[in-house]
Amino acid sequence: MKPKVQDTRLPIYSVSKPSVWKRLRKQASPQLFVIVGLIVLFIFQYLPMFGILMAFKDYSITDGISGIFTSHWVGFKYFIQFFHDYQFxxxxxxxxxxxxxxxxxxxxxxxxxxxxxxxxxxxxxxxxxxxxxxxxxxxxxxxxxxxxxxxxxxxxxxxxxxxxxxxxxxxxxxxxxxxxxxxxxxxxxxxxxxxxxxxxxxxxxxxxxxxxxxxxxxxxxxxxxxxxxxxxxxxxxxxxxxxxxxxxxxxxxxxxxxxxxxxxxxxxxxxxxxxxEILQTYAFQMGLAQGRYSYATAIDLLQSVISVILIFGSNWIAKKTTKTGLF
Amino acid sequence: MKRKLRMRLNLLAIIIVALSLLVACDSGNKTSKSASDNASSSKKSSDGTQTLSIFVDQSYWPLDKWKGEIPEEITKETGIKLKVQVATDSQQLPLMISSGDLPDLVFTSDHFQQMSDPKISYTWDELIKKYNVKDFNIDPLARVLNQASDGKLYSVKNGFTNPEEFKSTPKALGNVPALSIRTDIMKELGNPKLESLDDLVNLLKEVKAKYPKMTPLVLSPVALSHYFRVNFGVGYQGFTKVDGKAAYYIADPKQYDYYMFMNKLYREGLISAENFTWKDANKDKEMIENGQAFAICNNTDMATINAEIKAAGKDFQIDQVPQLLGDNAELTTNSAGWSGLFITKNAKNPKAAIKFLQFMHSEKGQQLGLWGIKGKDWTLDQPIADGGYPKFKYDSQSASEQKKKGAVWWGLLADNGINEQVQRYVPGTSVTKAMMDAKKYTKNDPILGAIDPPVGSEEQVTKANLDNMIQNEEAKIYLANSASAAKKAYNNMMKTAKQIGLTKLDNYANSQYNKLIDEYNKVKN
Structure with missing residues (x-):
């Protein structure tokens, strides 16, 4: 039979956590500053990302912005073209x-x-x-x-x-x-x-x-x-x-x-x-000098994908080895 | 109470921040809008003149203002003033096309195909018809040579001369790549013989030995290969004839001799490796004017260089070598013209634009734009066809005089070639002698010049890729450390060219050539 051990821990009084909405209201002023920042971030960083579509479409610059949505899908045509580029x-x-x-x-x-x-x-x-x-x-x-x-x-x-x-x-x-x-x-x-x-x-x-x-x-x-x-x-x-x-x-x-x-x-x-010659200068040359916007977007997108992999990869390794990371 | 007040103040601060952001965005828009407005509006001023905006897609264009007696005279004749914007680099026009921020008029050579688009430019025919413009006749041959892939005519390249007309006009001179040398050093060396490319190599070697700190020869970054390619009888751009068939210029086997010669110049230390890295278009001029170089290969510019040397107080001059030195020299121009003036869909007053174009296209407009005011600036003693040429009352070949008066350049907007070519004739000068000499070797097949694959086509992509590849790979030939390494680099370049699609492009060029020649002959006959 196990001896009865007296529980010496202090009683925990359950304090109900305020709801998210209540907390937001409490922090209304600083949160509004954050929202302005988020809006700016969304408009200038996230919204223009629809241009990525160009990499998968047969886009002509004369079709304007709407052309990004209305032009034909070509799948990975421009990526494959780049892989076969003599300078790749x-x-x-x-x-x-x-x-x-x-x-x-x-x-x-x-x-x-x-x-x-x-x-x-x-x-x-x-x-x-x-x-x-x-x-x-x-x-x-x-x-x-x-x-x-x-x-x-x-x-x-x-x-x-x-x-x-x-x-x-x-x-x-x-x-x-x-x-x-x-x-x-x-x-x-x-x-x-x-x-x-x-x-x-x-x-x-x-x-x-x-x-x-x-x-x-x-x-x-x-x-x-x-x-x-x-x-x-x-x-x-x-x-x-x-x-x-x-x-x-x-x-x-x-x-x-x-x-x-x-x-x-x-x-x-x-x-x-x-x-x-690097990816960025080549994308610049293809896009602006030669007017091959879809091809240039594909090249740049490839670089972005590699960068995302690198940042997640390095963060994972850092967390594993030093217990410190960005996220 | 205090808390509420603080909350309100905070809210007010946030609103101010948000508003200032929006204002910033809006003012940004306003800036671009006003720039666009300035660029594309055609305002009528109190004196009744209209202002049209023009973008000139040549970064070296010296006239960035509608200023001088010749533009003023054009305004008197047409009631039109131009608000000029000169390209800062070759990427500016594609950017403007992408953003839709185009002015009333665009003058371009590199983006002729891109501008020949119904969404971007008006066709000349539709404006002529719509505004009932009389006496504006477009040369049927020019029509064949400049039509876009949809068969319409959005512009006509200037400077096109029928090859027969060029040959039969005694004083018509083509612009030739030039070799100019320091006369004082030539004298010191005892004026050695300079009649062949071997003579030139020996002369440059002699200069190198006697003046080791001096670069024997500098090449203009904008015409790097032109002079020597002409001396080897090969083209430096576009399409040419190889074994009777149309082919891209690099496919000409004679290019090999040119590359080997250039490599020899480099290996002998007669040209520098850094010459191929210059981005400043005037670096060659700067070197020769500073006394750091003995000879210069560029587009004819001797009068300007000498004037600048004199103004700098230096005691030497340069002189253009009056004859080509190559055994197989040939000036293959293959040109269907140079640059075209487009009336964009942004033009606020297309009627004024087409009327302006009509005047500039007329004989009177061309002579005014290219030569100046009749009687005051020039006289013409006999018809051009019979050997006449304008006798100028000012230094017609000096760049500073041209800029001061606004001469030559505005005339290029719509010149027919001959008027521009006789402007170059100044009796007795070495430049004129060199041009007269080069005329003997000039070969021009305008049909070859008219082959231009449509924007976005497979052929256009291949051509662009080839140009890009040639630029990178030929540097390896020029700067190879031995003749065998240069040969290897040349073979590698040609192999890569074939991988990129040179043969396919040649086949396309040949079929286009045959198609165009049929149309050309039909119109000609």
Whole structure:
């Protein structure tokens, strides 16, 4: 016979939860702000999605918006056409290669810079480095492409001149016309432009860490590197994961640093197209230059589908491995 | 009470936010609407003139305003002023077509087929009939060459000259791709012989050796291949004849020699790889004017370049090589005209538009637009057919003079070719000599120029894909590191062309050619 155990738990008084409607009424003012935001989101983000239909229809631009609904269904004709396009392999390879290279190289750099800046004790130096590193974020890609041409040209480029004067190279490097340099050019310029900006996010996360943790670690004899490894990095892990998921979600657009389209469009040319043509520039060219809107929509839709898979996939992996995720 | 007041204030704030959003949307609409209104309205001003809006689909078009004595004279004659919008890039017109935001008139070459659509443009015939426009006769040959896939005529490309008429008009000169060189350096080198392509290669090598910091030759980004293709007797666009049959220009086996020559120029360091990456259409001009290059291949522009060099205070000039250098040189124009003027369905006053077109199409309108005011700007001593040409009282070949007066360009809206061609004749200049020389090698089959697959057709897609492929693949030939690598790249390009559908396109072109030639002969006879 089991001994009778007295229930020591406190009695639970059932409190009926207010209905959703009542809660909404209670939060009327803030909810109205949300509704305005949702309406804007719906009008500008969701409503235009009916254009996706074009990818499955034989659409002619002269039929106007109604033509999207009235034109003939052609199923996956344009997707199949794209799979058979002579540039398909090149374009997909370039898109994936540039995107993954950007992720690999541009994701850790802002974290490292944030950690380094956090260790700088002279605030003037810290501010100068911070300001100069995030300043390029505000320069448009058109200007960056112009600067790249001026600095990297073989005929008149300052960078080549500089390297040659130092005796590092004997012949100018064809940064702009040699296809083999395009991926490096894309990653390098993106890193230069956006590292400082993303450093701010990680610096903000670092500044939220309780300073007593560092003090305690210091008393225990932990050096700088130990403190970074055992305190700073674990404390900002959540931020790192969220930013990483966002970066993977927009991977095909260039991830954290974005700008795949701008770079390929502005720095790409017929000579380096074998390395610079990507899904977005090709869709742009097919749609606007050639007027093949259905075909261009199919190409772009394909990219969107891959992006959705990537964001769900990365979120699932993040949740499994770090117990942190976006949703 | 306080709570209620706070609630109301919150509601008011939300309404203001919502309204400001809507206002933002609305003002956005207004902006685009007013732009569209400006673009498509034809307002009658107090002086009785009408304003028609025009979109010129050529980004290099220098006249962005209806200004100068010639436009003013056209306004006097027609009562019409143009509100000009020049394309910023080649994507602008397709975007305008997509959004329906078209002006009264559109002048285009690249999107001629796209504009030849009953939903976008009026046919000239329907407006001529509707508004009972008299004395507006369209050349029956031009009708055959410009008809759309529905058999209707939405526009006529300007600059079309019957090949026989061109040959028989002594002073009619075609626009030829040009090679111009620095005269001072030529003198320093002892004016070496320049009568063949080998001579040219040797000369450029000599320049490279003596002036290592100088680029021996720069090619215009808008006419990159034109000069040398002409020297090898091959076309640089559209359809040509291969073994007596119509075929896309790339199918001509003679293209191989051209590509190998270009590759040789690159391997010898006589042209730079970066030349093929230039997006700025004036980069070649800039290089030659800054003294960074010795020779330039472009569309004839010597007078302008020299004027700009002089204005910059530099002490050198360039001179156009007066004869073609290739052993098999041939200027295959195969043109049924260049650009056409369309009256869009957005035109608020189609009657005024067709009347304007009628004037610009008339002999008087062409001469006014192309040459200037009779007596004041030019005189004509004898009929053009007998060797006459306009004797100008201003520097007719200078771009700045043309811009100041508004000369030449507005005349191109509806010129018949000959009037434009005799405008180029200036006795004694090297440019005229070069054009006279090129005339000997000119071959024009307008029927080939009239082959243009309809928008959205399989053939049009194939042609666009081929153009795109050629642009990417030929760069690999130009910049190959060895002759064998260049040959491999050429073979690869041709193999890809066949995979894309070159043979099918050639078959289509040939059947279209035979169909058009029947119609052409019927009209001609």
């Amino acid at each position: 392999k090149t374009i997909v390879t370039n898109t994936l290669a540039i995107s993954f290279l950007k992720l690999i190289f541009t994701f850790p750099i802002p974290i490292i810079l944030a950690l380094m800046l956090n260790e700088v004790r002279i605030s003037v130096v810290k501010r100068i480095v911070q300001t100069t590193s995030y300043f390029p974020h505000f320069i448009s890609w058109v200007v960056v492409a112009g600067l790249a041409s001026v600095f990297l040209s073989t005929d008149t480029g300052l960078f080549n001149d500089f390297l040659m004067k130092l005796g590092i190279i004997h012949h100018p490097i064809d940064f702009l016309s040699d296809p083999h340099h395009f991926w490096g050019l894309a990653v390098g310029t993106a890193m230069w432009k956006e590292t400082g900006w993303w450093t701010i996010i990680f610096l903000a996360a670092v500044s939220g860490i309780d300073p007593t943790l560092y003090e305690a670690a210091q008393i225990d004899g932990a050096g700088r590197l130990k403190r970074i490894w055992h305190i700073t990095l674990p404390a900002i892990r959540g931020t790192i994961v969220v930013v990483l998921i966002l970066a993977i979600g927009s991977l095909l657009g260039g991830g954290l640093v974005g700008s795949n389209f701008e770079q390929s469009f502005l720095l790409g040319n017929s000579v380096n197209s074998g390395r610079s």
